[in-house]
Amino acid sequence: MRTERNLTRLDRVFARLDREPERPAHLDVPRMSRHRVALLSATLGFYLAIVWLVVTTSWLVRLDWQVMFFRPYQQWSGIHWFVDYYVVLGQRGPTAVMVAAWLGWRSWRQHTLRPLLTLGASLLLLNVTVGAAKIGMGRLGPHYATTIGSNEMGLGGDIFPSGHTANAVVTWGILAYLASTPRARRWLSALSAVTSLGVGLATVYLGTHWLSDVLLGWAAGLLVLLALPWCEPVIARAEDGLLDLRDRWRSRRPVPVPAPTAPVPVQVPLAARPAASQDDEAAAARDAVTAARAPRPPAYLAPGPHGGRSERTPVTPVGSRRPPHADRLPRGTAASATRPLAGG
Numbered sequence: 542m543r544t545e546r547n548l549t550r551l552d553r554v555f556a557r558l559d560r561e562p563e564r565p566a567h568l569d570v571p572r573m574s575r576h577r578v579a580l581l582s583a584t585l586g587f588y589l590a591i592v593w594l595v596v597t598t599s600w601l602v603r604l605d606w607q608v609m610f611f612r613p614y615q616q617w618s619g620i621h622w623f624v625d626y627y628v629v630l631g632q633r634g635p636t637a638v639m640v641a642a643w644l645g646w647r648s649w650r651q652h653t654l655r656p657l658l659t660l661g662a663s664l665l666l667l668n669v670t671v672g673a674a675k676i677g678m679g680r681l682g683p684h685y686a687t688t689i690g691s692n693e694m695g696l697g698g699d700i701f702p703s704g705h706t707a708n709a710v711v712t713w714g715i716l717a718y719l720a721s722t723p724r725a726r727r728w729l730s731a732l733s734a735v736t737s738l739g740v741g742l743a744t745v746y747l748g749t750h751w752l753s754d755v756l757l758g759w760a761a762g763l764l765v766l767l768a769l770p771w772c773e774p775v776i777a778r779a780e781d782g783l784l785d786l787r788d789r790w791r792s793r794r795p796v797p798v799p800a801p802t803a804p805v806p807v808q809v810p811l812a813a814r815p816a817a818s819q820d821d822e823a824a825a826a827r828d829a830v831t832a833a834r835a836p837r838p839p840a841y842l843a844p845g846p847h848g849g850r851s852e853r854t855p856v857t858p859v860g861s862r863r864p865p866h867a868d869r870l871p872r873g874t875a876a877s878a879t880r881p882l883a884g885g
Contacts, residue, residue, distance in 0.1 A: 571718060573770040581767040588760040595680070595701070595753050598692045605751040606690060609683045613746040624743045631705030631740035636712040637664065647719070654780045656719050662772045663718075666765045667711045674761065675699040683748050703750045703758030706741035710762025713737060718766055737762065 571577070594601040614621060629635055637660075644656035680701035681693040694701075713736050717729030741755030750758075 570773055571770045572773075577767060577770065581764065584760055584763050584767060588757065588764065591753060591757045591760065592678070595692050595757075596694060598690070601753050602692045603690065605683075605753055608745060608752050609686075609748065612748070614748060617746075624746050628705065628740060628743040628747065630713075630736060631709040631744070633664075633704070633708050633712075636708060640712050640715065643716070644719070654783060655776060658776045658779055659719060659769065659772075660715055662776055663711050663715050663765055663769060666768065666772075667707060667762065670765065671702060671704055671707050671758070671761050674702055674757075675704070680751075680754075682754075683751060700750060701754050701757060702761045703741055703744060703754040705744050705750070706737055706755050706758030707762035707765075709737035709740040710734075710759055711765050714762065714766045718769060 591601070614624075641657065641660060644660050647656045648654055676699065678701050679695045679697050679699070681687070681696045681698035682700040685698065686693050687696070710733065713733035714730065717726050717733055720726040720729055737759060738755075741750070741759060744750040745752055745755055
């Protein structure tokens with residue numbers, strides 16, 4: 542009888558994680574070094590400079606208008622179909638699904654939840670910072686501009702900085718951030734930078750963003766990636782908390798108790814049994830069959846003689862339906878004493 546519990550898919554995943562509870566030694570977790578702090582400070586200065594140039598309606602705003610009047614989608618109309626597909630690499634939904642699938646496989650192979658938790662932390666930071674900047678500055682896009690030469694700030698728009706560019710920097714840059722070797726990190730960093738800049742220029746080509754939107758979006762995404770080492774202790778505590786929650790959940794599940802099984806009798810060949818034991822077994826089998834039969838209930842019969850059905854007189858509430866006969870004798874009287882004999 543099978544008594545073990547069937548493992549669910551979640552149990553198999555956690556069992557895979559339990560094989561190696563510690564993070565593998567070859568994985569290098571980025572730390573907030575002085576070089577990274579200097580790069581973060583420079584990117585933050587670039588971010589603030591772009592915002593200042595747009596707020597003061599400087600030469601950068603005039604360049605935005607010149608690029609818009611140039612209308613790249615009309616100058617190079619032959620690549621419009623390619624740009625429509627390429628810009629999807631900056632949309633949050635498709636890119637998050639693709640990157641999450643890859644990092645989920647990495648989590649399975651490396652026996653740790655850190656890749657998926659790092660992706661979640663980066664997307665949370667991206668949505669909070671970029672969303673707050675968009676709402677706070679309220680810049681209108683090229684298709685909704687009202688005054689030629691103005692910066693279009695504070696008019697209720699949500700175009701500055703470019704969300705496509707910032708999302709491309711974070712979602713593709715997280716692969717470089719989680720790379721196992723320094724060489725892979727350098728190559729993936731360059732690839733994510735080129736991909737994100739290409740996505741930003743694709744939005745300028747389509748006329749949905751100003752050029753300054755793309756520059757600020759690229760800086761916003763890079764700030765999120767550079768600040769991720771500060772989130773590593775929180776990510777580690779979240780991973781430990783999830784594993785502890787898993788352990789408590791599994792401890793509350795009832796453990797199946799195996800059902801008692803009847804002993805299996807050993808079958809001995811009939812030829813090898815002695816004759817006396819064969820007779821005893823046959824008698825025991827007959828007794829068991831006799832005991833298994835249900836006893837018949839006793840038959841309770843009315844006392845006295847019973848006549849045939851033809852001799853009984855049907856009785857109704859008013860009496861008998863047959864007329865009285867003079868020659869009929871009462872029941873129990875001898876016939877030979879009163880009945881005449883025929884034949885003289």
